[in-house]
Amino acid sequence: MEFDAILLLSFGGPEGPEQVRPFLENVTRGRNVPPERLDDVAEHYFHFGGVSPINGINRALIEQLHTQTDLPIYFGNRNWEPYLEDTVIAMRDNGVRRAAVFATSAWGGYSGCTQYTEDIARARAAAGPGAPELVKLRQFFDHPRFVELFADAIAEARGRLPEPLRDQARLVFTAHSIPLAADERHGPQLYSRQVTYASALVAAAAGYESYDQVWQSRSGPPQVPWLEPDIGDHVAALVDRGVPAVIVCPIGFVADHIEVVWDLDNEVAEQAEAAGLPLVRAFSPNDDVRFARLIVDLVDELRQGREPARVAGPNPVPGYGFSVNGAPCSAGCCATTPSAGSR
Incomplete structure (x- = not known):
């Protein structure tokens, strides 16, 4: 399976105080979250000047990715700029035909996996005819x-x-x-x-x-x-x-x-x-160059038809594979009923 781009797909976060409340409304839309609860969470962001670290970390990770691959790299979020839909439209306009999608969650479940496949399907629909094929890479918690x-x-x-x-x-x-x-x-x-x-x-x-x-x-x-x-x-x-x-x-x-x-x-x-x-x-992987290499490893598994690299331990649990264009992976591991979850 060949790719002509990599898309880093993430959750998103505000990058200024004026963006905090609109961002939180995006995250909680349709969940009937009381306004006072949003006020409480907003204070967490204001503690850091209204800026979430996540976009900056992802941009730094993309810079590391540029040192590990010659493929062009795109960046899209679920809940804030750069929005995934806008990114996929730009990919279409740039002639991208098939991209590997790395979602910044290692896990299965709704918020960690299925919701990202739904994001992919929605973004391709927004791009319309000529939208690139988007292949979401596998879960990587045991890489x-x-x-x-x-x-x-x-x-x-x-x-x-x-x-x-x-x-x-x-x-x-x-x-x-x-x-x-x-x-x-x-x-x-x-x-x-x-x-x-x-x-x-x-x-x-x-x-x-x-x-x-x-x-x-x-x-x-x-x-x-x-x-x-x-x-x-x-x-x-x-x-x-x-x-x-x-x-x-x-x-x-x-x-x-x-x-x-x-x-x-x-x-x-x-x-x-x-x-x-x-x-x-302990620090999270963030923009460590080894994390960028992990992403390239996942891409190369599909490009080269390699067996997934996994660490074996006692009582192993399922680690499911890639999905295409927002369809569930072949194992159907993650249901599609919304819930709160990890990211």
Whole structure:
């Protein structure tokens, strides 16, 4: 399968205070989210001057991609500029015939996978006749470079702890929580099993036999059960147990965007500091050149007809393949009923 371009497809984020509220309205359109909830979330962005880190990280990742491939690279978002529809129209006008689409989520499930295939179908419809064929690359939570990146990030974070605490620090993996009903709908438990499996792979690569898996950034009414334990509750429990230090690895996120820098670097960090608990957070892949190479690896798997590169571990879980033009992948792993989820 040959490609004449790569499209990086992401979530999007505001790049100025005046963009915060319109962006959040885009994200929550049709979900009946109370205005006061949007006001609360908006404050997270205003804390950083109304700028989400995600677009800047993605542009830096694209610069790294340019060093790894000669293919032209395009950038489109679901919820903010550059909008995917506009990008696909530009690709059509530039004569792109078939592009490999890298979505910035490693996971299955609705928000991590299926919603991106829906985005692709909608953008091609907006481009109309002559729209390029868009091939969404496979899920990559067990790719060797993904595992390596997070294992190395854990080692770097460990090195930021005082030396006497390094061997005693508790490793805690965190990912975006979703409602239990949504997790059952997509697999079943496709998303949570993939996260749990990836955590096991990374822990082994980093040399940890014991670790914890928790969740974060839940929203919605409190009577709706979500994946637990929440990281805030878990940190409180670690304090009660007398754990001397913590390393947090945000395995669910490939970029240090707002739910990492606010939820972890502000709320959880402040909670730990108040309790006297030394806590360090491992970096996400962001614009590491190895992450760019991972993207090229996924493209080359299709260009060269190679078997997918995967790290094997105990109790493996499904990792599904590519999809074309917004159609579900052949395994049909992800249902199409909307829910909140990771990205």
